[in-house]
Amino acid sequence: MLKRAIMTSVALAALSLSAAAEEKAFPSKLAGHVYLPALSLIAPPADAPRDAWISGKFTGKARNDKPMTVPGDVGKAYGSHLTGISLPFIGQPMQGMSGFAMNRAEDGSVFTLTDNGYGAKLNSPDALLFFHRMKPDFAAGKIERAETVFLRDPDRKVPFRIAYEGTDSRYLTGADFDPESIQYLNGEIWIGDEFGPYIIRAKADGRIVAVYPTLLDGKALTGPDTPGTVVPAVPGKDFRVQRSGGYEGMALQPGTNLLWGMLEKPLLGDDGKPEGDYLRVITFDTGKAEWTGQSFKFKLAEGAAAIGDFNFIDATRALVIERDNGEGDASLACAADAQDKSACYPVSAKVKHIVLVDTSRIDADGFIHRIGYIDLMDVNDPDGKALKSVTGREPNGRFTFPFFTIEDVMRVDDTHIMIANDNNLPFSGGREIGKAANNEFILLETGDFLNAK
Template sequence: MTRSALLLSVALLPMAASAHAEDLFPATLAGHAVIPAFTLLAPPADAPQDAWISGKFTGAARNAQPMTVMGDTGASHGKRATGISLPFIGQPFQGMSGFAMNRAEDGAIYALTDNGFGTKGNSPDALLFFHRLLPDFAAGTVAIQDTIYLHDPDMKVPFRIAYEGTEARYLTGADFDPESIQINGDTVWIGEEFGPYLLSATLDGRITGVYPTMMGETVLKSPDSQGISALSVAGTDWTVPRSGGFEGMALQPGTGLLWGMLEKPLLGADGKPEGNFLQVLAFDPAAAAWTGQSFKFALAEGATAIGDFNFIDATRALVIERDNGEGDPSLKCAGDPAPDCFPAPAMLKRIVLIDTATVDADGFVRRIGHIDLMDIADPQGLNRLPTVANRDLTGKMTFPFFTIEDVMLVDETHIMVANDNNLPYSSGRQLDAAADNEFILLSVPELLAAK
């Protein structure tokens, strides 16, 4: 098929809405591998000395004494201690915020780590990087083959960065919040949330371009975008909610287009969400420009955000859909938060299959069906980690994490899913232990065959 024909096949012109109801498909655990939560990395030799102690600004004042402040799950999750203290000596591996569709020549997967400790203000000493990882599901381990640090020696970033005065100019979580990654030839593309921007880089992490987000003639901005201040007006000066940028970005086979999916609904002129749906925008890497093509992804009732987005063929794609909960719902707190319960447990964690070739008259893409990550069959007992629960989980695995941010196709019957553990702030499997970095291999032939 020619490039023009492929573009026409997903031109996203209004189509009649499908009457086909969304199906629930089974998922069976085929493998489980883990990178321990407390995994630290040495900064590059030419990085500033400041990068050797990370997390110094996560409290009310600078704290440079390693391992002196216990991490906790935050107010919305009961402020339960996670057993790991800040600041860290070195850089935390953290959790992963995106898988690339294409693999490295040796079969390793490209995975992205996000901005560090969650906000622009608390992450100026958290370096930004991506990895080449090789999961071994038989052994239950994941080899970190290489970590590639993002740097800007050519000054492509149009604003002042945290390590501005250094020669290598490594990027930090005060500069960008990277959430999605794709590899297209020898170029790395990263979707981020502060702008939101698209970043281009070489395979060794050298920034080659920074592209503001265009929706028609409008530049989309978040409250963390450059030039936004306390006097800026939501819905007017900025319309992308905080942490609402490109959580997912998929590379479409054949066309080479990048489709960036915002994590949260845009704000209308009144400063309120424009609806319970997410905008998905097309960018042409060859032209280095937004194409003007778009579609909408309708969130299911109870969902608050997405976690990742990857194509499995020319038009069908997988989307992680989630709520903001963590922990097994059988341990939901009956009253006030307490150490032995989850005040906001995980209720909706899904992998949704969509068909981008079918978009209705209002611009909504068709949802074909989904699997439930809270209800994974495990007949072989492949789950390697216990889950605290007030119910029998024999023969079953759940994935009860706040942020699940990685999904990719493995073969015609399997997908791989991983979590972002928000070190040291998330604790989903246990009440009092930081979440590990988990990779699960799922057998989902019915989902992948669905049309």
Template structure:
């Protein structure tokens, strides 16, 4: 574990880093609800039989033969059933009885290990009094009309349920009776019914050309960065925001685009406009400058006509007080969480170079908890009394919740992420934060 002097030095250095102009606002924990990591459901009755056991490829390209025969991060894999994976985005549109529509990530993290993870979204109801989250409904994506422009895993089946080897779902919105989903492998926009039937798959167009990542199904091993693909891996849509008038979907890329040499074009992200009524890219865009130290965003949702919340994050997990000393390994975090922020932007204020104005931030590693609301008393490290931290590598859902509050959730990357407690797979956590100053920033 790092000594106190080292932690202080790290904190001081971070505070000195240059960032786009904005104010840091306070955040207070107002609610905390948890879905345990080991949470599963049965696949749909007409899904292929192999989907009743998931995670068979998490230990390498060869399938693990026997269920619950291999230990990864304290869990026995493969699993019986489909895991209730981490949430990768909230829709602004609420469901019945004020429930939340939450998108579930692609499975186990990559195309290679997720072919037995079914894709879909859920409708959930956090109960902050009890600290629980009710799963009201689970909707499975399927493509019976063969609209995916490539061969999918279950191509020969009648229902053609989609898997994490087909798409990587990262952001969702609902317009009328149509669900819109931003994904990373293409990157594509996917439209579907509220029952999960795919109605369209739209490639991303930038300057008249299709934007591709190295996971695009048309690419081969000889493809060149900056030429054949202009997004790094896991660099497609991470945030998909809908304007309150429901006229425009704004897709925010997770990572910077690449120039012709294959290098990042800058420390900023492109945000691209799509017309859901016309089902076409409009050509409009703006740029989002990343906080120094952030490497990606996690979600993106409007709070009014022009202002929106964006999650920014580094690639670390765990509290800095439990970080590994130089050269050490073992019972410690080798890359602790340092930059985990929610940033408010104003899309009505775009400068001459195309950058959106950043208004204010909160620090998810510095949340006040004076009333002891936290339900996770076993956070590794030395978290200050009266404080709460959200030390996850992937924090991927944010939504306004009333006049003064927001909701934030993590993607738990089952079974791999263990940012809350060393060696313990992360649960899915939903937190409610009191942030009136952030939401009032102009």
């Protein structure tokens, strides 16, 4: 029996290696490039608390109510480059996009999401939560924001005290949830949250219908920011989800209407360390409003640290954004011994992939089959579609998408996909040193990739 088990193990390992070897890099061509300016602000609803009119007041060490007085920068690890935009803001930042819904609205517009605001629970209590309907027009070179819908909890469905608990309108903020993925089904919005992690169900007008805690193998999954996690808490024992490690991607499967929620980072084991170089994918039945009990694994490529979005393109195949934590084109990477990092990227972008997977092919260890990928750091641009006003350079036949957080992907048609970034306003650059990243949308022609099996 032992010999047979060893042989089986070896055979499975060989199959796994074979599957990895079969994964193919596919070419892509830039077919369109549009953007929303980095500093795109919108007014809060008329019935929102006055507090929401100045957002980003708590992003520093002390409260600051003076608009546009604290310069944003990318952080010490990334060279402390200023981004040219200062906090706090008058109004709410539209910010970067953090997820595309597979299904479009009746008018053809795309549902997309703005996340918790400023990156953490503690610094975002004045950042309202909302989603949009966007109309990118690559032919005309523009994006129309058709509608913004603010999330609110008038029926007290959220199972914990929210930041605006004592208000009549009960709008949700980044101190309540970190929404990172979105789907639209039968007139309702489904949102994947990172703090709980939770699945949030809402009406199309933003009213919360239900909040579902996550169950894996019959046990609740929680993180350090889940209400009820008490400090001091032991990672791996008191919580298993890493900070900012909840549902970055949540795909809606056609036909079954199952939500496939993919965690952004590996779960923690009993020792407090990541359980492996893979991410958990947990399925939820929208019809029954309950977890199916099934879960799977997504294997990360070498150098990848997280995912950004997850969307089906047919009944079984889906697109996943896979990324490292780098930012900035490698042509401007700092030398290994550089002391002055003011004009270079200390952690340049390397792994920025769109991966095609087949959920009908699960191996013996529960891993979803990877078919192939597109390298977003090596996109062909023979027609000069890249916007010089955005990239800061003349089109040269090659295009890169060198952002820290690329968080939106969806199929457009049989030969095209659309991708967008989360610009973490005002904390991310990526295009030009000293400039905040814009909200970029790109259209890629990649028929061979979309037809791969």
